[in-house]
Amino acid sequence: MLFVVVLVAVLWVLAIRRAPLTVWAGVIAIATFLAQSDLIDGVARAPEFGATQLLAWIPAIVLALLTLPAVRRAVLIKPAYGLLKGTLPKVSDTETQALEAGTVGFDAELFSGRPDWDKLRGLPPIVLTNEEQAFLDGPTEELCGMIDDWRIRFTEREIPQEIWDFVAQHGFLGMLISKEHGGLGFSAQAQSLILGKIASRSPDVSTIVMVPNSLGPGELIEKYGTTEQKHHYLPRLAKGEEIPCFALTGPTSGSDAAAMRDIGHVCRGLYKGQEVLGIRLNWDKRYITLGPKATLLGLAFRLFDEDNLLGKGTDVGITLALIPTSHSGVEIGRRHLPCGQAFPNGPTWGKDVFIPMTWVIGGQAQAGNGWRMLMECLAAGRAISLPSSATAGTKAMLRLTSAYARIRKQFGIPIARMDGIGEPLARLVESAYVNEAGRAVTAAMVSRGERPSVISALMKYQTTERMRRAVNDAMDIHGGRAICDGPHNYLLSPYQMVPVGITVEGANILTRTLITFAQGALRSHPHLYDEVKAIQNPDRVAGLNAFDKAFCGHISFTISNIAGALFHNLTFGAFAGTPDNVGMRERWYRQVSRQSRNFALLADMMVISLGGGLKTQQKLTGRMADALSELYLVSCVLKRFEDDGRPPSDKPLVELAARNGLFRCQEALIGVIDNFPMMPMRFILSVLVFPFGRPYRPASDRLAKSILPLALEPGEARDRLTRYIYVSDDADDAGGLLEVTLTKVIAAEPAEKKLERAIRAGTVRRYHGLDWYAEAVSKGVLTQAEADQLRDADQHVARAIAVDHFDPAELKPNYEVADRSESRLASRAAE
Template structure:
């Protein structure tokens, strides 16, 4: 019994000291008091003079050694200097491109999650959705008009190109210059406004949003605005803002996709003739593909590796990645034919050049910015990747929810709306969750960018999470619509989304590698409170200064790690009951506590993963992928809580928050369990099992009844449905396929009681429902329904027939799509040229 009391006391004292990040002498004092109490018989029911045996002597010697670590000189010689040398010897050299990627962007709320003790006030301090009157007017005006102009069937099937009237409209209204400041002729909109504008367009047409998105994401406009010379800004930015120039940005090549830093496109500093005079410039050779807007571009942004073999610019031969602006009409520039990414209508294609001479002034930022291209690209991508694809993926998910809940409420089988069937109820609930979660995270992330942050880690997880969730949402929408979805035609409002989902999955960093190599592998180094400081310290060329910085970081890291171990174990054995909760949690206390607990567990597993795997982290991509998923689920759920508060805590939305929280915590746990069970170090694996899962599984998916409850909230018109699908394009025109859904849904809900009466009459045999019989009139004649109800049901029947109808075509209408490919178009290389064309160049 005494030993059990001693063990309990030691655990309690150790947990308290660890959580409070006690210093070595405090550890020695605390554990010394426990040892003294044991030696005085306090755990045996009586007190006596302390008895010091051999074990007691060893205990006090150990405690004295622990206390000695409080002495700076002792600590430095015994701990810090050996650790500094060890880390310096084993740490792989960080390449220039890796260093620039790490330095790019900012650290935001992701650091709170990595800390294990998120500050909820920092989350609340992120602004809610706020638009200026000008931005709101643009969203409700020109953006709405652009959406109304779109005939997606005409665009993607008949023309398979962007219509001139669409191009003219986006240019005339400044859509291509939302990112450009008003000073230089652009709209100067906030990131939040850009996100919502792109989202509304995406909800109508993935093709149209692409031509607007690209100039406002990673591209020449942003690069010139941030890094260009005054001359470049004054000349190009107004032209880009007015659509007088159509830009593209050429980064990806046949051999450099996700690994863009290995590009083979090169330039050499040399002298050449430009506009009749000899100038210092660059002779370029490149081969790029997958370049969106490339076939329509008048201005080509080009990334390449620059060399200076004659050292014209200085002593460095390999200058590094550089970015230049080249007119598409410049001699030697070749704009290739079109790719067809997923059969899309937006322009995308290759471009290339061989021995093309450009003056040095065409480098973005001029000669002063040569070699800084990778840093420029990473900094812009940190912000752009947080806006463009997350906004379109979020709007896509909201659109899938809007049309699918309407269709499921209108479509009847087995005598009831299919939305009331449990098999359909399940994917509908997923759609509700996806739309709510994606919008919550989109709004928070866009607000971060609007206030000047460039969240590199968060932007990566947002890109892959929102596009993957959209893929699932589109599949769920297709499954529920059935044959209505798979038959293409003018009235099919799902097909374009289904076609183009893989594009979003692939571009701006393919999701597989964004998940496994960027989100956690880069995030751990960037967002960890001490790790990056340690790396910087050991790579400092000034050893004395590096050692001092390393000591501060190392001591902080040790204290942090011990706190994580103690904190995670404490929260897990107490089931999170003592997790931190902010003021005014308003019924969300349990979710906040469990998020605090989850963050502690993530910080512990992440810290031990980095410490154990070190430089081998990059090759353990299943581990890093799961940890990226775990980080994502915590961030997304934090955004869900903020959205609920920013929306004014609407009571009906509590069920949606509860549903999303249960599922998010369950997915978090599955990701963490997968990490622990597959951890390559068996000792750490066992330790993590004990610390993180002392009682086994923590979380379970949301119950079925809760899913059914939230589906009922959105399958009829009302504020919840509107709130979940806000800021997308919604038509009320019955001649528009989606507008027809809106009109019919209202009529169906209004006629629900009359429909029930008719169904009862049919089931009782009073009325027979077959072709050739007017069953509505028969029901009215039999007194089963009134005449006014009969009129209502006739209108609903007519509208419903239109909603569930599918398009069909005469063979000659489809003939262009069946033409045989001519021999002359076969055998093209990556540039879109015939295979033998290169030999002639």
């Protein structure tokens, strides 16, 4: 029995350690010899070689033969190659370009089941150059102070020209353009923080800065443009002399860009009086941000070359071009009105528009490479733009709502002290901390030159969804104060903007169910994409050689995941990987490593079982995306705590975020197992992944309550939770009024307690029409100084909780504008 136990333990270790086949063969051979020679009983005698004894050597012999390449390929590789050729997912050219455009980051570590924590910890913390810090503290702060959100989104429904001028003058539109070409050349981390600070003040203004610094002509020209295009356009874009937009989405080709109906035909035509090689274009695009204001249109279209003038065949492929909006035939439509926001957005179209070939981004050589170019830029841009604005928005919701909940009273106490209010407040604290952790780590990856396509997708959908929940929680806590619009309503603008962030770059439904895991499984799995490429290789010999290596690695990987997952789940993660010198957080590192094994096992089983059908199982892939997201974000939380210097006040918050993240990851994995298409696999996976049932519970109410003082008490902890957003101290500003009032209310608390006791005792009466402060002074309850302090604090509270109201005449002009728009639409329809 001891021999059997030791043998199983050794084989288990070999499986977890992904031992080579030769080691397996040797160990099994030694075990067979020992068993037959009876050495385990302490008696040495020559082994017998009867039929039964010879059969026992078959496993060792088979494994030994499989170490020989010729044998392995004949009996294993070729049959597997033929079988998987029809089951593994087919990867189209556009999918291949999307997969190869980005890079893998820590997502690959989580897919591996054995995360290397040194890779995550090796990423730099938030570091800005002196120039970047000065820009964040100077022009960015000044820009935020200039913004009047009510004027932008209601009074004018337009971003004022002085904002455009300031943005252009200070180089906000050229942050990603290199200094060589007249831009600021800022790091991705700096861009993320600058965009976030502006977003915390105005989603509209943030949008006009975000678009030129995200997927747009600037980045495309910088990376792929010809020398002439770079010298001409980049300095003009950096100075704001050109306002760019990029037209990709059409009425029939949103997420499915391969179905694009916008086309161009290579031909010869007249340009500036001379016949040149060019393209005749027809397009119809919509939702183009900055389109109505743009002077330079970036356009994506499918290019055809029936006469093969370019030498690339008839269907050249998706191509990108730069077209001045003043060019003959370019039509810029009227404006869309996305969720009532004021940033310029609208359609564009053109019919038989001729452009010279030199307007193709990168020139003739880059014709047909547009999809790869877009995907490479999107992989980095999506990691910065929307996560930065969503994270800043979440922090702003926490800053504003915690102040409001602390100064607003019901039933004689601040509503922040009510358990019912404490629940959404705790969610706000958690979301702000987690979003910022993920944002900082992801921006650090991009600053280092990575283009994390999978991580950028999960960050986009996770941060915007958490922002949606944060805004809803803020609205609920504010109640009627939040739903009545006006110049002092600081919540309605983000509430209206939330769906825009969730919808842009593909709605979160798509990002979650198709991109994050379905593409992530191919991109981040250590062997799957190599197998697919080997199978699709037109050179069969080279394909078989590559498939041999990938398939053997995949078998070892699968066995390792099965053994490793069961081992770590039976031992509650006690032996899972952890970095050095992490103290009390060691258990959370171990649990993330444990859940990473479970995730890797389930991901592998889904790929093996479903093959090409993986894309159709979108509920399952969505849950896997959720699990991956939670593992990544908990990992970022652990890194943030270290980067922040391990402040003791944040320890409960780290524990809360880790507990909730691991619980949500667990629930997502359970959802996958319970709905796995193959019934027998459900039982097997349940035993391997959850042998003792659910190991994680969400954070307790007590723990959630313990983190609330971090947000409710002014000081270093509150500032750290809401860092890098715009915070005003101007009492004439809606947000600044909250900050000033919070300070005054807390300072007046001792006097307030005296007054409250007197009111409850009936000594002082507090009703409209009475001066209860003077009465409290006359009866010796308060000193005059205390009464003045309380009067001042209460006056500020009254202003802070007041609701805007209007004369109907102030609102009517907006209805008249709407009526005129309706008339124009009716006239156009009649035409």
